Amino acid sequence: MNSTWNERRWAKRAKPADGRPLKPFRWWQMISRSLMSITVxxxxxxxxxxxxxxxxxxxxxxxxxxxxxxxGHLRLESKLPARFPVEGGHIEVRVSQAGMRRCHYIADDGTERRLVPDPRSAEGRRMRFAREHPTASALVGLVAVVMLIIGIGLNLLQVAEPISEIPPIAETVGTFRSPLHLPVWLNVALGFGAVAAATERALRMRYHRLLDSGAAT
Known part of the structure; x- marks a missing residue:
């Protein structure tokens, strides 16, 4: 499988480690630590x-x-994005400000498998919720997408107004007045909703350039 220049650069970041044992996952690390595995x-x-x-x-x-x-023993570590060479392929790891974006094993023939999260982690709990309550899980996912679309739309409206007042732009195309002027409390609530939606999508490692690119690494 041919790799891009970026992927080769990420692979060079992987450095040998000291072989120390993996510490068990603790409940208080549910949000701060991601732990994902695959058997190869x-x-x-x-x-x-x-x-x-x-x-x-x-x-x-x-x-x-x-x-x-x-x-269970540390072999390699890398800054992110990371690309770890392993038997028969490599493991690619990417994150966003909201959490995990990607953690996949890519075989030399191009096939991909997502690593399985620790069941005690936030990602593992979200996966179990999706397995046990598929309809509710799909609804939560849909609400998250709607919240992000609303957030993007409001941001565009709020940014367009001051940009349109820049003299060269105003003289060329005129000024724009946003039809929406939301109270502060609603802006704050929608902001929290967008953060929650981004986190929910990160727990499922869902990524879309338009919806999630603001928080990608």
Whole structure:
């Protein structure tokens, strides 16, 4: 599989690690830590590949990194976006300000498999909710999309007005007056709604350039 220049650059970020053991997932890390795994054969033996991301960054320097553990021992770490070379392919990891954007094993033949989140993590709980309550899960997902579309629309209206008042623009196309002037409390509520919607989509690793690109890494 041919890789792009960006992907080759991401692969160079992966550095050997010290082999320390993977710490168990704790309930208080539900939002701050993502832990996802997949089993890949290595020399004919099944090996659990686990990716860890601490969204608040490392305690020593604040940098958000992805770490790859093989059978519970740290082998590689990388700044994000990350591309870890593994047996038969590579694992690609990307995040946004809202959480995980992508964590997939891509085989050399181009097939992809998403890593499975730890059941105690926020992503794992969201996956279980989708499995046990598919209709409610689909409704929550739809509401999240609607909230983001509303947020994008309102932002465009609010940004268009001051931009249209810039003299060269105003002289060329005239000024624009937004038909909507929302009270502060409603703007704040819609802002919180957009954040919640972005987080919900990140828990399912859903990404769309228009809806989610403002928070991608």
């Amino acid at each position: 054969p290595v020399q004919g033996r099944p090996v659990v590949h686990t990716v860890e991301v601490k969204h608040a960054g490392d305690s020593r320097d604040g940098v958000v990194r992805a770490r790859l553990y093989l059978d």
